[in-house]
Amino acid sequence: MKLKRELKDHGFSYNLIRSPKRKTLSIIVRANSDIDVLVPTRTPISFIENFISSKSDWIKKKLHFNSEIRPSVKVKTFTQGEPFLFLGEPRNLDIQTGRRAVAMGEDHLTLTLPASTGNEKKTALVRRVIEKWYRQQAEIHLKQRTEQLAKVLGKSPTHVGVKGYRSRWGSCHLDGRIYFNWRLIMAPAWVIDYVIVHELCHLIHHNHSKDYWALVESVMPDYRHAKVWLKTNCNTLDL
Template sequence: MAAVKSEYREGNGFIAEIIRTERRKTADIRVEEGAVSVVVPTNLALSRIDELLKTKRTWIKEKIALHREAQPASEKQFVSGEAFSYLGRNYRLKVEEGAFQPVRLLKGRLVVTVPKGKDQPHMIRNALIRWYKRQAEQKLREKVERYAPIVGVEPTDVRIKTFKSRWGSCTVKGRLEFNWRVMMAPNRCVDYVVVHELCHLKRHDHSVAFWKEVGRVMPDYGVNKDWLKHNEPSLGGW
């Protein structure tokens, strides 16, 4: 068993996700896409984690600042009322102020609780990314398990990644990797991406034979392929 549960700590300008796992003997701080996570041994005390975050605060803030500078300008302001797409349907964001709570999908709204302050939009953005990644982890694994027997393959693993210009990939070792942003597309388009990568376990090219295999499993793949091509710029460009 890997991660057993997640907790969150406020770090004076950022939120750190605490991931407890039996695989770690020491703590490891990561700043990915501007989001802070600390992977720690299962029984490490919160006081030790807080001390570590305090010691590394300058380094963490520098990493976050570098990420922000590298990001293209976003039209999103991360305020209540803004729409965010999930499996092709728009959900309105509802921001509540208080001690941090991760995003929850409640009564048709994406609800997040964050402290008030100048860093609030950044915290909300990272909370949303974490939520999308969690959904991707669950939904995409379910879809792989459903379609793999139909395609007739057995992937070695499923990973969630951040890609700039692709929805998924298939490694030579049989691992499937998916872009978490695909969760903003309609459900059938997500199915297409899964089928596409599973078919690459049979053929590592885009030959006529490859597309024939995709079509065998999903006859309407062309519609979904075209939708993704034309709507890619609007999916998660924030």
């Protein structure tokens, strides 16, 4: 259950999300500055607000980072000439009439739609078709690069797939399965490589210990640059 609430005396509101599966309280400040507070179902409001108050300085730092450091992003309209990122480079959308398809050129992304597509449904259709294409391209690129980088590490996953995560870029399971956020295909290739290396190293160290980060650095010495880029620009990687 999701409920919008305002925290008095702190100047921000938050989304209260109760779940019977949760055992602890958690706060997520998203790239668009939405604040989600995840709590067990029966947690009293007074306890929740005391918890948020104790984290208010941290929350305000995150909000400041979003407003002052992260680049501003316009809401997508899915119209002619609008730029869409692919491997870190913008491609301007070119909508044509024809059999439904997506093709990428050097500086454009051509989308063809049947002439019978009505204007009232066009925006939603353009979004669906582009997202499907992004997912397909992400699966191809991420599987290929994971296979290549796994050879460097000497450790391969049991499966590689893509998912529509909202608050993570990848995940590594104890049985060796690795999944990536399809939105990564919008990031520069070297940033994608960092996420792949990050998850591959979890096949050896399923934690974030010093040994884990030493392993990441041995494969990708400049990983910190990619990590900062992703933290700063994550809000640009979406439709």
